[in-house]
Amino acid sequence: MTKKTGLLLKNPMDGSSDGSTEKGNLFILSAPSGAGKTTLCRAVLARYPEIKYSVSSTTRAPRKGEENGKDYFFVTEEKFLSGIHQGKWAEWAKVHDHYYGTDADFIRTLLSQGKDILLDIDVQGTLQILKEFPRSVAIFIMPPSREALETRMTARGTDSPEVIAKRMRNAEEEMTQRDLYRHIIINRDLDEAIAELTHLIESFRRQR
Ligand code: 5GP
Numbered sequence: 001m002t003k004k005t006g007l008l009l010k011n012p013m014d015g016s017s018d019g020s021t022e023k024g025n026l027f028i029l030s031a032p033s034g035a036g037k038t039t040l041c042r043a044v045l046a047r048y049p050e051i052k053y054s055v056s057s058t059t060r061a062p063r064k065g066e067e068n069g070k071d072y073f074f075v076t077e078e079k080f081l082s083g084i085h086q087g088k089w090a091e092w093a094k095v096h097d098h099y100y101g102t103d104a105d106f107i108r109t110l111l112s113q114g115k116d117i118l119l120d121i122d123v124q125g126t127l128q129i130l131k132e133f134p135r136s137v138a139i140f141i142m143p144p145s146r147e148a149l150e151t152r153m154t155a156r157g158t159d160s161p162e163v164i165a166k167r168m169r170n171a172e173e174e175m176t177q178r179d180l181y182r183h184i185i186i187n188r189d190l191d192e193a194i195a196e197l198t199h200l201i202e203s204f205r206r207q208r
Contacts, residue, residue, distance in 0.1 A: 023114035025204050026107070026133050027051070028126050031141035032171030034153040036187040040141060041120050043194045044201060051116045051201075054106060057083070060098035063158045091121065091128035096166060100125070107133075116205065123177045137204050139197065140181035144188045146172070 027044075031037035045053055057073040059080050068074050075083075080099045083089055090108075092101035102119060110117050111133070119129065126138050143149040149171055153164050178184055183200055187193040 022111045022133060022135060024111045025116040025208055026111060026119065026136040027201060028119045028121060028129060028136050028138045029141060030121060030123055030126050032143065032149060032174050033167050034149045035141045035143040036190060036193065037120060037141050039190065040193060040197055041118060044118060044197060047198055051118050052110055054102055054117050054119045056100050056102055058098055058100045090132065091125040093122055093124040095122050096170060123174050123180065138181045139183040139185060139200065140178045142175065142178065142184060142186045144186060
């Protein structure tokens with residue numbers, strides 16, 4: 001598996017590296033694909049419409065039903081790489097052979113306005129965001145078992161067996177890194193996982 005990550009963007013003018021100008025909450029959700037993260041993200045956004053979802057940019061092709069600008073910004077590799085040189089990404093990583101990145105301006109602007117943001121990014125991206133925004137709330141979603149994960153990935157019907165095998169290997173590696181996260185939710189039952197997640201988010205929103 002090839003994985004590459006971005007260097008942190010540091011802007012000495014905005015003081016964001018010590019978290020001092022962040023007025024909003026940054027919630028990070030990570031999970032191996034198939035653990036139910038997309039459903040959980042949607043549930044959070046439906047419950048709290050004022051939380052802004054950070055739409056990542058990616059060089060992977062859209063899956064059936066995905067919309068440009070809503071699920072992802074689908075960009076060419078050339079555009080993505082020039083974004084790296086221009087410091088456009090707050091974090092970026094190469095996952096499953098494709099680049100993924102989070103827009104730095106989007107994050108900084110909304111946080112300074114006191115808005116809460118939800119990021120759906122992988123472990124490599126989370127480490128970068130936590131360095132720059134240490135007060136972020138990082139949550140890892142676990143599937144109940146390896147078998148459950150494989151079943152869900154297959155049932156989704158969007159990826160070939162080769163892609164699924166690659167994603168399973170990646171998932172196993174990601175799960176070994178779950179201790180980097182302060183919060184772990186096991187998605188045994190969707191309603192319970194949603195309740196746990198919204199309770200967690202609610203408690204952080206009340207503190208701010
Ligand atoms: P998928 O291609 O299945 O939508 O996403 C594959 C993986 O890339 C998931 O683990 C997802 O969380 C992660 N991902 C999506 N957007 C970003 C991003 O902007 N940055 C990073 N580091 N990972 C991302």
